[in-house]
Amino acid sequence: MIIFRLIGESFRFAFDALRQNKLRTMLSLLAITIGIFIVIFVFSGVDTFRGKLQSSVDKLGSNTIYVQKWPWSFSDNYPWWKYMNRPQPSLRDFANLRERMENAQGITFEISTSDRVIKYRSNSVEGITVSAASHDFNKTWNFELQSGRYFTESESNYGTPVMLMGADIAQGLFGSEDPIGKQVQVLGRRLTVIGVFKKEGEDIFGTTLDKNVNIPINFAKGVLDIQSERYGPQITVRGKDNVTLEEVESELQGLMRSIHRIRPGQEEDFALNKTTIISNKLDSMFVMVNWAGWIIGGFSILVGGFSIANIMFVSVKERTNIIGIQKSLGAKNYFILLQFVFESILLCILGGLLGLLLVYLVALVVGLGTGFYISLGINNIVLGIGISVIIGVISGFWPAYSASRLDPVEAIRS
Numbered sequence: 001m002i003i004f005r006l007i008g009e010s011f012r013f014a015f016d017a018l019r020q021n022k023l024r025t026m027l028s029l030l031a032i033t034i035g036i037f038i039v040i041f042v043f044s045g046v047d048t049f050r051g052k053l054q055s056s057v058d059k060l061g062s063n064t065i066y067v068q069k070w071p072w073s074f075s076d077n078y079p080w081w082k083y084m085n086r087p088q089p090s091l092r093d094f095a096n097l098r099e100r101m102e103n104a105q106g107i108t109f110e111i112s113t114s115d116r117v118i119k120y121r122s123n124s125v126e127g128i129t130v131s132a133a134s135h136d137f138n139k140t141w142n143f144e145l146q147s148g149r150y151f152t153e154s155e156s157n158y159g160t161p162v163m164l165m166g167a168d169i170a171q172g173l174f175g176s177e178d179p180i181g182k183q184v185q186v187l188g189r190r191l192t193v194i195g196v197f198k199k200e201g202e203d204i205f206g207t208t209l210d211k212n213v214n215i216p217i218n219f220a221k222g223v224l225d226i227q228s229e230r231y232g233p234q235i236t237v238r239g240k241d242n243v244t245l246e247e248v249e250s251e252l253q254g255l256m257r258s259i260h261r262i263r264p265g266q267e268e269d270f271a272l273n274k275t276t277i278i279s280n281k282l283d284s285m286f287v288m289v290n291w292a293g294w295i296i297g298g299f300s301i302l303v304g305g306f307s308i309a310n311i312m313f314v315s316v317k318e319r320t321n322i323i324g325i326q327k328s329l330g331a332k333n334y335f336i337l338l339q340f341v342f343e344s345i346l347l348c349i350l351g352g353l354l355g356l357l358l359v360y361l362v363a364l365v366v367g368l369g370t371g372f373y374i375s376l377g378i379n380n381i382v383l384g385i386g387i388s389v390i391i392g393v394i395s396g397f398w399p400a401y402s403a404s405r406l407d408p409v410e411a412i413r414s
Contacts, residue, residue: 063238135151
């Protein structure tokens, strides 16, 4: 109880001192507020961005590999002409992989073409993407249908003129009317709508099914040259849940080398891309951004720490005679020391709370202006307050220690 009473009295002395010197208190808080704002804003932005990245990776599939002509990541001096001469992933590759691969949950051959127009009676929607895929598309891509159904196996195999459409397209063409069973015109052909994708919005990679039309690859054969590079043919392989990505990649690499008859030691003519390539590069960027936040914010916090220490020395000087009276009445050295340390901590906590409030307000403005909402997580709030307490202890200790060592007689006479 004595300890709690001591802490309470120390905080009361500290609060009274801060209240009596409002202008000095606010100026002292400024550097701490700016420093905490910079550090926590950067960390909150990085955490939010990383969270959106992870949700995008989960949507694409963390256990998914894309067989493509071009790699997603290049070395500094890459021979681009070698990539230019590579063949596109083919239906023959797809057929062989589907027949021989054991660790795959689903394998699809996919193409896409953008900036197309879809029409229904007098209504039309421009700028849509038409994607064609083999039957396992629902196994290699995470999506939900808000109405209708997925392709049957016979519809996929025989190239039936049916389609799935995104929520934005359905809204633009039909409004409140049910699109299921309606015939629309796209790529110069009439197709029947059998399903509508659930609205999902764009992810961090810019991928969305909201303005996508999906048709069977065997139907697309009669409309487009599906082997043309302009349509970006690719083979998507999703591994089984109980198999690691490395095992899936190893098996896929061996099979593709066998299908393309690539001899041991000979360079591969295909790329195996995965979402970890992007996330790893972004993670390294996040580390640099975090360090930049620590360095820039750290300088401001350091200046704030010196400012707090200077103010505390001034405070000790102003209250020297009061310290002498307290000590003559029996106040212990540790009471005087805690009194000034708590005042310093209280100053820094106020600065930290103002910095956190500033982070919240700026994040709100950025979200309303750009649509990118930065979330201020509890971990960053705790970090901001923790930094404030540490700076308060460090900045206030030496002034507090010098106050606690004052001689009461000399202090009263000052």
